[in-house]
Structures are given as C-alpha cells and as structure tokens.
Amino acid sequence: MRFSLVVNGAPSSSEQPAGSVPWWSFSKTVLAAAALSLVRDGLLGLDDQVLEGPFTLRQLLRHEAGLADYGELADYHAAVAAHAAPWSAEDMLQRLDAQRLRYAPGAGWRYSNVGYLYVSRLIERLSGLALEQALQQRVFAPLGLSRVRLARTCADLQDVHMGAASAYDPGWVYHGLLVGPLGEAVLCLDRLLTGDLLPAWLLREMRTARALGGPIGGRPWIAPGYALGLMQGTVQGGQLLSGHSGAGPGSVVAVYHCVRGNDTASCAVFAEGADEGVVEAEAVSRLAAAVGSADPRLG
Known part of the structure; x- marks a missing residue:
C-alpha cells in the first residue's frame, strides 16, 4: 500500500509508486470542480435544469437525479472481464434504459456513473473544449498540476499501475478515467479545498452533503x-473526512482531506488488489496521525 500526505499545504511524507495510477472515481471530484467553475463564471446555475434531463447540476453532482448506473448491468461486468471492446455511450444508455428515471429528481439517492457522464458532456458543451482540455484549463493548470491526463485507450495505460488488470480498456469508464501520480491526486484535493479555485460560497455548496445513513460494514x-x-462524513475515530474513494479492476485509491483547529491534512492511498475499506482505513489512520482525532471539523 502506497501513500502521499500533505499537511498544512506542504508535502509531508510519501511512499508512492513511480509513474501514474488510475484515479478511478476520484475523477468525479475533478469533474465536479470543473463543473462548479462554470457556475463560478456564470455559465449556469447549480439549480438550473440541464439539457440531459429534468434534473439540475446539483442533483447530478450529488447523485440525486434519479438515474440508474451501468454497474447494475451483468452484461457490463461480463464484457469488461472478457476484455471486450467498450460499448458506445449511446449503446450503454440504451441497454440501461437510462431515460427512465428510477425516482423523481431530488426525491432519493442512487450512485450513478451515468450522471457523471452527463456532467462531462455539460463541461464540454459549456466550455467549448474537449473534456481533457477543459479539465486542464479549469482545474489542473490553476491548481499547479501538470502530470494528469485522461486515459482513452489501452495504450494510454501502458505506464500506469493497473495491478492484475493490465489489459483493462479505459473506454469502459464513460465519464472519463483520469490517471496521474498519486502525489498529484493529493495535491489536487488539498488545493481545491483550501485554495481559491472556487469562491468560499461555492466551496460551501460543494461540501454540503446528503446524509446516507449509519455505519457501513467493512469500511470506516x-x-x-x-x-x-465528494464523499463526506464521519469515520471511526471521530474525524470528518471529505474526498473520494475509487475502485476498479486491479486497484483501489482513496483521497481524503480533514481539518482540526488550524491544521489541515490530505492523504492519498493506493493499493493493487486490495479491499476498498482497507485502503480507506489506511487513509483515515494517516490523517489521524497528521492532525489528531479529537473533535475535528471540516474546514
């Protein structure tokens, strides 16, 4: 298990693989940051209905739009395991019957990668740029990150730590799979949540969470x-964490931020062939050691 830690804005310690790792669903945090930069610039409002359906950007970003998820399709998992060529996005949406909402927007919660496919399309449409160029312009360049890229083909993963999934095709991640050094993942989250990419009022909106119930077995x-x-909530030890976990064939990543008093810390943990809960627990442990665990609060 490898990690990278930032305390009070400065890299503190690190034991990370040389080269890049898949950011898996931490990519959603980056997509959300880019979409919120469009709100910052007045190109749309958080509660404006979007072209993709009868739901708002806020509902898409918080998984409250009523959309299903292609992870529910047994054929999807079988095709990935068989190293089949990825379906087109439109084929996937048709197989999922994605136009049929599973509940009225805002009336429930259901994790949906399809929602973030729609977010990626919204970013491209309103920025007038291809997704990778939009993310570079709106997130990575302002945050001082230069080694993150969007993996589109198997060839794009040749120098990426993929564990046992060396033949994985990133085309199966319909909202886009970001890859980059683990150290840039932790800097991305830390600078996003402590810097001025987004104004204070919009950061408060970003960190306003929907409660999802009680403890999760096997996870902290x-x-x-x-x-x-952002995945956000209280973990074992009392810390309030904000960030995102991500799991895919062969590996897991967990990138989280916490605050105690005047101290802040962000930690990214990556492991090949590990359980998601174990990787999250490692991030929790390292953050607790960095800022202490007594009566923390999210900054």
Whole structure:
C-alpha cells in the first residue's frame, strides 16, 4: 500500500509508486470542480435544469437525479472481464434504459456513473473544449498540476499501475478515467479545498452533503454522506473526512482531506488488489496521525 500526505499545504511524507495510477472515481471530484467553475463564471446555475434531463447540476453532482448506473448491468461486468471492446455511450444508455428515471429528481439517492457522464458532456458543451482540455484549463493548470491526463485507450495505460488488470480498456469508464501520480491526486484535493479555485460560497455548496445513513460494514464510515462530487462524513475515530474513494479492476485509491483547529491534512492511498475499506482505513489512520482525532471539523 502506497501513500502521499500533505499537511498544512506542504508535502509531508510519501511512499508512492513511480509513474501514474488510475484515479478511478476520484475523477468525479475533478469533474465536479470543473463543473462548479462554470457556475463560478456564470455559465449556469447549480439549480438550473440541464439539457440531459429534468434534473439540475446539483442533483447530478450529488447523485440525486434519479438515474440508474451501468454497474447494475451483468452484461457490463461480463464484457469488461472478457476484455471486450467498450460499448458506445449511446449503446450503454440504451441497454440501461437510462431515460427512465428510477425516482423523481431530488426525491432519493442512487450512485450513478451515468450522471457523471452527463456532467462531462455539460463541461464540454459549456466550455467549448474537449473534456481533457477543459479539465486542464479549469482545474489542473490553476491548481499547479501538470502530470494528469485522461486515459482513452489501452495504450494510454501502458505506464500506469493497473495491478492484475493490465489489459483493462479505459473506454469502459464513460465519464472519463483520469490517471496521474498519486502525489498529484493529493495535491489536487488539498488545493481545491483550501485554495481559491472556487469562491468560499461555492466551496460551501460543494461540501454540503446528503446524509446516507449509519455505519457501513467493512469500511470506516460511521455517518457517511455525499456532497457535490465528494464523499463526506464521519469515520471511526471521530474525524470528518471529505474526498473520494475509487475502485476498479486491479486497484483501489482513496483521497481524503480533514481539518482540526488550524491544521489541515490530505492523504492519498493506493493499493493493487486490495479491499476498498482497507485502503480507506489506511487513509483515515494517516490523517489521524497528521492532525489528531479529537473533535475535528471540516474546514
């Protein structure tokens, strides 16, 4: 298990693989940041209905739009395991019957990668740029990150740590799979949540979470929640964490931020062939050691 830690804005310690790792669903946090930069610039409002359906950007980012998820399709998992060529996005949406909402927007919660496919399309449409160029312009360049890229083909993963999934095709991640050094993942989250990429009012909106119930077995969450592109909630030891976990064939990544008093810390943990809860627990442990675990609060 490898990690990278930032304390009070400065890299503190690191034991990370040389080269890049898949960011898996931490990519959602980056997509949310880019979408919120469009709100910052007045190109749409958080509660404006979007072209993709009768739901708002806020509902998409918080998984409240009523959409299903292609992870529910047994054929999807079988095709990935068989190293089949990825379906087109439109084929996937048709197989999922994605136009049929599973509940009225805002009336429930259901994790949906399809929602973030729609977010990626919204970013491209309103920025006038291809997704990778939009993310570079709106997130990575302002945050001082230069080694993150969007993996589109198997060839794009040749220098990426993929564990036992060396033949994985990133085309199966319909909202886009970001890859980059683990150290850039932790800097991305830390600078996003402590810097001025987004104004204070919009950061508050980003960190306003929907409570999702009680403890999750096998994982450190005591009171989990989901905000705008952020998994957020209280974990074992009392810390309030904000960030995102991501799991895919062969590996897991967990990138989280916490605050105690005037101290802040962010940690990214990556492991090949590991359980998601174990990787999250490692991040929790390292953050607790960095800032202490007594009566923390999210900054």
